[in-house]
Amino acid sequence: MNRVFNFSAGPSMLPLEILQQAAAEMTDYHGCGMSVMEMSHRSQEFKEIIETAESDLRDLMNIPENYKVLFLQGGGTLQFSMVPLNLLRDTKKADYIVTGQWAKKAAKEAEKFGDIRIAATSEPDVYTYIPKLEREDFRPDADYVYITTNNTIYGSRYNYIPDTGDIILAADQSSNFLSQVYDVKDFGLIFAGAQKNVGPAGVTIVIVRDDLIGHCPADAPVYLDYKIHADKGSMYNTPPCYSIYMAGLMFQWIKKQGGVPAIQKHNEEQAARLYDFIDNSSLYRCPVAEEDRSLMNVVFVTGDADLDKRFVAEAKTQGLVNLGGHRTVGGMRASIYNAMPDEGIDKLIGFMKKFETDNK
Ligand SMILES: *Cc1c(COP(=O)(O)O)cnc(C)c1O
Numbered sequence: 377m378n379r380v381f382n383f384s385a386g387p388s389m390l391p392l393e394i395l396q397q398a399a400a401e402m403t404d405y406h407g408c409g410m411s412v413m414e415m416s417h418r419s420q421e422f423k424e425i426i427e428t429a430e431s432d433l434r435d436l437m438n439i440p441e442n443y444k445v446l447f448l449q450g451g452g453t454l455q456f457s458m459v460p461l462n463l464l465r466d467t468k469k470a471d472y473i474v475t476g477q478w479a480k481k482a483a484k485e486a487e488k489f490g491d492i493r494i495a496a497t498s499e500p501d502v503y504t505y506i507p508k509l510e511r512e513d514f515r516p517d518a519d520y521v522y523i524t525t526n527n528t529i530y531g532s533r534y535n536y537i538p539d540t541g542d543i544i545l546a547a548d549q550s551s552n553f554l555s556q557v558y559d560v561k562d563f564g565l566i567f568a569g570a571q572k573n574v575g576p577a578g579v580t581i582v583i584v585r586d587d588l589i590g591h592c593p594a595d596a597p598v599y600l601d602y603k604i605h606a607d608k609g610s611m612y613n614t615p616p617c618y619s620i621y622m623a624g625l626m627f628q629w630i631k632k633q634g635g636v637p638a639i640q641k642h643n644e645e646q647a648a649r650l651y652d653f654i655d656n657s658s659l660y661r662c663p664v665a666e667e668d669r670s671l672m673n674v675v676f677v678t679g680d681a682d683l684d685k686r687f688v689a690e691a692k693t694q695g696l697v698n699l700g701g702h703r704t705v706g707g708m709r710a711s712i713y714n715a716m717p718d719e720g721i722d723k724l725i726g727f728m729k730k731f732e733t734d735n736k
Contacts, residue, residue, distance in 0.1 A: 381720035384698035386572040429624030446582040447610040452569040460486035465591030471495040476527035503530040505665035520544040526552035529702040531675030556640040578619030677707035
């Protein structure tokens with residue numbers, strides 16, 4: 377077996393032990409004579425899989441009882457539509473903080489459904505920081521405020537939760553779900569596509585307070601109504617069964633690591649090692665404001681686009697793959713989600729040192 381260290385922004389690395397468990401269970405899941413891929417979503421076996429996944433996630437995040445957990449399809453992208461469709465329930469106003477391309481896309485989509493105001497954007501500074509907003513920066517009659525807690529492309533994250541008073545806060549946590557401790561009660565809604573931190577692509581997890589369910593316009597496509605999914609336990613139609621099974625294995629793995637606080641500590645240590653190295657080097661530079669740097673996506677550049685390209689190509693020959701920055705920004709990006717082992721960080725720093733010496 378020749379596994380590489382995969383720094384892809386998503387889909388991304390999964391723990392080897394989970395892949396091996398899935399492989400062992402592939403053709404005959406727990407003696408039922410078939411794969412989870414072949415199983416009816418109405419079967420007893422799958423019922424157990426989805427119920428265990430939900431209860432493990434509730435434990436991990438301390439999700440209060442008045443929040444529903446939904447396992448949906450359509451990725452983060454479909455949530456860009458579902459959030460406004462369901463949450464624009466009164467004045468049809470919402471305030472968005474735009475801290476990257478994903479937030480910008482979300483705001484643009486929401487404009488189809490209501491009166492959307494950009495409360496702040498760091499776009500003029502190429503999204504290198506997170507605006508600090510306070511309660512008076514939001515329209516008091518807004519139905520919700522929207523943030524992207526971690527900016528996958530630009531490598532920044534919120535180091536604070538904006539105080540929105542009694543306005544609902546909705547958060548896209550696609551790229552830092554279960555990577556640090558959050559208090560679910562600070563949010564009316566959290567969503568995350570699985571493929572960055574919790575499994576393969578295909579399932580999107582939505583955690584939504586139950587009083588925010590049931591406001592979707594009657595003429596909206598049925599799939600887009602949270603109520604349908606909440607009432608049917610995410611089984612209104614066939615859910616992404618195999619992705620839910622894999623996310624469930626990942627939840628168990630996170631529990632085994634000591635839960636989210638332990639994962640957060642580990643992620644902080646890994647990120648600090650990389651940022652310290654970058655800040656002390658004479659070749660590399662991180663463009664993101666120090667206090668807003670992401671724990672998940674470490675962005676850096678040499679300042680020379682050709683050298684950046686060579687870095688990415690040479691790293692690949694060393695088994696350090698997918699280190700190129702997003703196609704729109706270039707440079708380098710090391711995505712170090714929950715499953716990245718310490719050896720991956722060691723090896724990356726070792727390579728960066730050597731590349732720096734070789735290119736002095
Ligand atoms: C990847 C990503 C998305 C888009 O997810 P899809 O599942 O591809 O639709 C949305 N938001 C953030 C923060 C992301 O990182």
